[in-house]
Amino acid sequence: MINKFYTQKSGQYGKFNKQQGVVLVISLVFLVALTAVAAALMQNTTTDMKMSGASEEKVVAVQAAISAVDETINNQLNIQPINVFTQGLNRVPLYTSAQLLPVTTKTGASASASVINNPLFEEFACPRSKVASSVGIIECNFLQLRIQRVYGRNNTSNVAINANIAQQLLTNN
Secondary structure (H helix, E strand, C coil), rough: CCCEEEEECCCEEEEECCCCCCHHHHHHHHHHHHHHHHHEEEEHHHHHHHHHHHHHHHHHHHHHHHHHHHHHHHHHHHHHCCHHHHCCCCCCHHHHHHCCCCCCCCCCEEEEECCCCCCCCCEEEEEEECCCCCCCEEEEEEEEEEEEEEECCHCCEEEEEEEEEEEEEECCC
């Protein structure tokens, strides 16, 4: 059986072409292929955005930790009534993070200090501080200030900044 249709132009009946549905099938195949490519590109973009966000969080955490070093030193020199850095060598490790950094710090960091002179807590000469008088050489504490800042999803990552400090000791003379 042959399907016929009427055309106004010729005024006659014509036959249906059996290949008219092939264009629809080919266009659907191309549409599915383009959709798969677009979905893959969107997945790749999402991963890139996550990596970029994580990298930004790390940079912010490092900058906050560096800022906390400055804040800790300023807190000891200008704010605290007793400067932890000038205390006896055996007392320094006993101080808590709250005594080193202000409680209201916006950096979100924690601080700890440890003596790095030697295990016997002996005093050493300050770097570049030889005095040409009868007093002799100025003695110093050598401390390591360690600042830690957690970051990331669920605070699972940690950045640590170490700063070495040579603090002149008060003399008994």
